[in-house]
Amino acid sequence: MDYKKLVSKALEARDRAYVPYSKFKVGAAILTEDGSIYTGCNIENASYGATNCAERTAIFKAVSEGRTEIKAIAVVGDKESYTTPCGICRQVIAEFADSDAIVILAKNEEDYIVKTVEEILPGAFTRKDLLK
Secondary structure (H helix, E strand, O other): OOHHHHHHHHHHHHOOOEOOOOOOOOEEEEEEOOOOEEEEEOEOOOOHHHOEOHHHHHHHHHHHOOOOOEEEEEEEOOOOOOOOOOHHHHHHHHHHEEEEEEEEEEOOOOOEEEEEHHHHOOOOOOHHHHOO
16 A cells, blocks of 8 residues: 555645634545545534534545445645544544454655554444444
8 A cells, every 4th residue: 555645635725624624624535445545625604513523524425436445535624733533533434344454544645553443443343233
């Protein structure tokens, strides 16, 4: 897997963020089971509850196209520090990714750390729990 390519796509998505209130741009790129890449940016709303995070935007785009298995996700926010997914995004990632799927937290194409879904959301409640 080319981490730099996924981070580059997340950076491109970050540039399209609509953030008139927080001014905090976030971009995400996901790699699906078939090798497709879907991107998303955060999209704010004057009614803050209607705001959508970059990670969920990318995931929902993929799911709407029939891709429901995430192999990796790259997230870029502040270029001076690593931006991690919020709690809701972690839960949505866990819905569509195995616990060992890759989560790349990046400042840029050269400066990133790699974690797994299990590391960012240990003990996640997933659809497997509903089948018990």
